Amino acid sequence: MDATELKDKAETWLRADPDPATVAELREVLARGDVADLADRFAGDLEFGTAGLRGVMGAGPNRMNRAVVRRTTAGLARYLKATVPDVARRGVVVGRDGRRLSAELAEDTARVLAAEGIPAHVFPSLVPTPLAAFATLHLNAAAGVMVTASHNPPEYNGFKVYWGNGAQIIPPHDKGIAAEIARVEPANQVRLLPVDEARARGLWNALPDSLGEEYLEAILRLRVHGRGSDSLRIVYTAMHGVGGVWMERALARAGFRHVHVVAEQHQPDGTFPTVRFPNPEEPGAMDLSLATARRVNADLVLANDPDADRLAVMIRGQDGALRMLTGNEVGVLLGHYVLARGAKQAAGATPHVVTTIVSSTQLGDMARELGAAYDEVLTGFKWIANRSLERERAEGTRFVFGYEEALGYCVGTVTRDKDGVGAALVFADLAAWCESRGTTVAGYLEEIQRRFGLYVSAQRNFTFPGAQGAQVIARIMEGLRASPPARVGSRTVRAVTDYKKGEKLPPSNVLAFELEGGGRVTARPSGTEPKIKYYFELKETPGPGEPVSAARARAEAQLQQFIDAFLALARERGQPEVTA
Template sequence: MSVVEERYEKWVNSPNLDESYKEVLESMNSEEKNDAFYTTIEFGTAGMRGLLGPGTNRINLHTIRKATQGFADYIKEHGEKACEEGIAIGYDNRHMSKEFAFDCAKLLAKNGIRSYVFESLRPTPELSFAVRHLGCFGGIMITASHNPKEYNGYKLYDEKGCQLIPSLASQVIDKVNAIEDELAISSDITPEQEALYTVIGADVDRPYYDAVESIQLNPEVEKNIKIVFSPEHGTANVPVREIYKETGYDVIPVLEQCTPDPDFSNTPTPNPEQPGAYELALKYAKDNDADIILVCDPDADRMGVGVKHDGEYVVMTGNQSGAVLLEYILSQLEEKGQMPTNPVMFNTVVTSDLGEKVAADHGVATEKTLTGFKFIGEKVAKYEQSGERNYVFGYEESYGSLIKPFVRDKDAPQACLMLAEAASYYKNKEGKDLVDVLNDLYAKHGTYEETQVALSLEGEAGANRIKQILSDLRTDGLTEIAGVPVVRFEDYKESVIKEDGKTEELEGFVKSDVLKYYLEDGSWIAVRPSGTEPKCKFYYCVKGTDKADAHDKTLKYQKAMAEITGTAE
């Protein structure tokens, strides 16, 4: 009997199997069985994310319990104080999110660990805030972020409200992997144990809203802009609309996308990186002559932006909106004499060079991290403790940013408020829209086009193909791309830099399967497997003499990389 058959038979015949899964298992064909059982869903440094359903390679009550029991064993190892401080638990609008969250609370209680679980869906950044606000030992967030409706996920946070960094996550992973039978774990508890979990809501909402509203730099600015806003059926609906109401902004909600619908019925995609997320919001914007469009992903840690410019709506990339936010914040801190000493901005190794140039123009240092906001959160905590540098902004190219670090994750409600303020400020003080501001940055620092190509490769064969692409690139050692010389190569898995015929150690990063090629013309290309989806991602930051030149170069580099990796259609 194959491993797949053994696992399948164990599940379908287990007396402990949740009854909701039995019928699905019995209806599976051989291909479905293989995909559900060929491996055990990975609990990695970003937690777990995967398709919902029964099986060892799926997100379900049993795999969630296995992860939670491993986390509970980790907590108990830290002593009674950690158990008493407890865990904050949040969840989004997805199928089974609430059930998973309360099941986690019960399983923690069974282990003698206190928890605080939200009464209903809340944003990921509010969960991060709650960990620190309640003085918890850590947190659990049930979410699959921007993934399609078929997915769900599980993220863990430390006492600083930051997602577990690899050194801590590896300790939890060891505990999770030591559990041999996820089907044997029960969350049944006694009435006495039930007292260990507390339901929370407005008692955390109000302090979080107050903290978000405290980020305003020009609260008195005339708020004569129209904002079309969509939460994409997710958790941003209540907090963002309430914060806008309290701060005086005119917001027009995309009502069809304001219901917490796990099927995302009224949006082609909940991912702000994809055009479908903006379709209905664009219609609202045109009908209402709106100035800006703001779209949040389901767990409200990312914000997409559309801007009315010369009569048309322009959807900004995360690199562009991040650079504009950065310019606004730094210019205002300088103007008001509020720039801290030794200021630092954080972004990632796959974020555009434009932000670094904006920061340098304002005397702000830039430090880069690997993809994953936990690395930025880790640096924030480090400098907060040492006092060596002072945080002023952090962002990723994938629409995630953090204005003030009372949260230690990406925070879309903060970003929505600051973006609205920036749009109001530039309209009233300088007669500009946010695309005008971006064009000014290009004129000053050089024109960039940043794009991402995500190659979807599903299942076991897809996972192997992604590994092969990275392995082949690593082995081949590209010296040119589309005829343009590679002047520097960084391999974050092997921790090496190759430049001018020399090989040096790449320091300051944990090992990660990322390759980055710097080209002679000032552009770069990076390749990495997604940590949350079955995709191989190609990032392009292309510098041109103007927008047309940058675009032509981008197409040339994309074609060349598709040919090099054998992924051309």
């Protein structure tokens, strides 16, 4: 589009934008004649997909704002009325986190639903995403909406949608909702019912505190060991998010007497003043947690992201030093604990565990030996949850655990999505069990690695923002697809899986390269951020009597060589020279 076309689009948007703040913002962009900024804002509509909507806040169709959310909610409401006959009885759950604009977006969502004749079950205060997921199931709602951008930087917000089964939406619902959104009238013509009128007509129902109590009781029942600790020292950070009060209550009720919160990050604050990127995986995000842990001599550090659906863990290593566990290590620990301890205590259906194609293959190795059903699915917890539901219906399996390496874990069926609060509680329970048997979490992990192998993994992410960035990411993927490497370093590529073909799973823009002698690298664009992601894994077997630390050092050196070799190949196929 040239400058004239962009200006015309902007003027059309301004006439329909109901929010004076974004109207003023866009007029300022027009006044300074910033064509590049306009081009990005009007590059297209913010895509409704993997987790509903997520994007940078601001004016324009390629941003998160009140105009976009009103039209999105109207499209969702109309799709629900067309596909869910009793939606007017069941209603839709609406929750929000502590980000900027979350309160306004949640209120707009509820008011549009009410205007469409759909009751909105509204959380009156900030809640973790897992509680919104729990409420969708617990209330038998037709759907759920959580206004959150999870772990994204402060300029982002989002609109996450759950279906009535409690899981995030998958095809055909995502496409059906998107098609309805495309047909919605301009935002300033979308009807909103006044809050007082919605309440009077039974179309705005404030959810009671008792619902949160029921959630806490449900996650407390997930524990395997079931006893807290008078001596285990735990540090917890909410990362400026909404998990703090819930995690404190859960750990206290579970009997953990020495819980120290990271005070600087404990209260919800959508500006995230101590971290640029409130994701525990990002460099520097855990610095305050580490400092607190050193001060109180902590045994365990638990961290949620801002909407508390993810969990990060630090433990004391066998050498006494604190170290961050990888997402795969947390998944392997929880998976083994639930399968080897919890699943044996429960009679009946075959236990079922699920992970993703970019997570460690070790969960599958353990599941096969421990007599559990196992699945690998596409990236995204929606696929984990929906696959567990499919096998429950078809085979009568019992879902006990699912995880993705990006710090997402779900124990049991309290929610059908990742739950950083419930998973943190079960991990603390695991640590207390280790303590009761005279070992540590690090010792337990080594027991697993000696039995099932030492898997080392790493991820490299490269960010390319904006419309031009999307083109760069597409060029990299197509370069790898058109000319897949025959070797990575010293290892031959024995198989290439192009998930875009949809041969084993639904089509997805993902490539996996499996190597002779063990090893895998997977490439995919992020579904929620302007990134391309590479996932690497190698397996090493500790020798008889060899310290696991020595085997780990050997494996990590090999992994780094593997990573360097693959990134060199990626650069030959379109990867710009940038830092991960």
